Amino acid sequence: MSDFRSQTSEGALVLFSGGQDSATCLAWALARHARVETVGFDYGQRHAVELEARLRVREGMASALPHLADRLGPDHMVDLTGYGRIAESALTAEREIEMGARGLPTTFVPGRNLIFLVAAAALADRRGLGVLVGGMCETDFSGYPDCRRDTIDAMERALTLGLERPTPIATPLMRLTKAQTWALAHELGGDALVELIVEDSHTCYRGDRTRRHAWGYGCGDCPACELRAQGWADWTAGR
Template sequence: MSVTSQVSEKSALVLFSGGQDSATCLAWALERFDRVETVGFDYGQRHAVEMQARQTVRDELVKVLPQWADRLGADHVVDLTGFGAIGETAMTTERAIEADARGLPNTFVPGRNLIFLVAAAALADRRGLEVLVAGMCETDYSGYPDCRNETIQTMARALSLGLDKPVPVETPLMFLTKAQTWEMAERIGGRALVEAIVEASHTCYLGDRTHRHDWGYGCGTCPACELRATGYGEWVARP
């Protein structure tokens, strides 16, 4: 995980879903890199509203972080619906969210983050972007094994070998709680950035944009909403 505090002359591609974590990562990247592009993945997710939220989040970040607006470049969307159909999980089909036989939540899409990183690395190579930035986190990670630091950094090594060049993967949220993620957003862009993330980003697995909470929109009961709500509550209650 990078802890760089100065602006880098390098360029970055942010894996960008339109959720709280990737929105915070985009702000983090804009603070650090001269040129930043974003990529989203359509894998047939039930909460497809996140794909609609992506552009809104990008637009809002430009408004609240105008000092870095000229660093934000193109957005890309990769069609991975064929891959999503393989998984048939609660993320891609209408079924109750529960634990599977391995004890993993059935919202886990096998290999999703690995596929995302392969696609992102290929796109970055063609676009001349040097660093991948992703929002995986092993502190509040819903039990997904492909969110762990060892998984991501092992994948970074494999990509570096496969592309015959360094493919660094920065994961600024890897060891943070959701409360600390809200704190990071506040540090980068103040309350304006926090409010933009609350209002525009989407996390709810059920795609609920009708119920507005202090922490944003969502059903309030799915695992993603619970993590986001708990983290927000811990953040606002801090001393």
């Protein structure tokens, strides 16, 4: 189901936002690597509640996956608020969430994943971690060109050249639907992991933690909520 290529690295660095996808990727990495660290990014996002959610999800992993708890190492936070001001979008400023003139949603933050990967690769190099793990997906996504595997492959080549060391980027969700992502979480950690993701992860672009749905908290009508809700409905219908 995943886009993982066998690694001989001693550890992994997970790009960890605290959302459904990155939480699933963290569990996936813990199942495959003896040493896993996480990195988050503050880029001035409107839904800054995800920065709090990521800490709750990290802490909850020990209970959801007790047999893997000793593999989870330190967390790191990178301040990219300056970049967020440059790459203004509906995720970093008070703008309507709609389709823009270029055919991309206004939630698209230009180059976000590229910036994240450069910063993560530098950190991984210093921490001695051999593989980056990201939740990018080109199956169920909001139309972001930096979520495509072609983009990730190009970044992998550029980072390998720029750091003069192999810099593989694993994207286990790349070709999964949101329903399959829920299924993968259940495969990795059963009901305990699914409940952790439902209760503590955050996806809503508007940062709404006041409304609780079967699939978790959110406004229910932004693109991120719609994808998560539809994936939940499809997965639970097929169980």
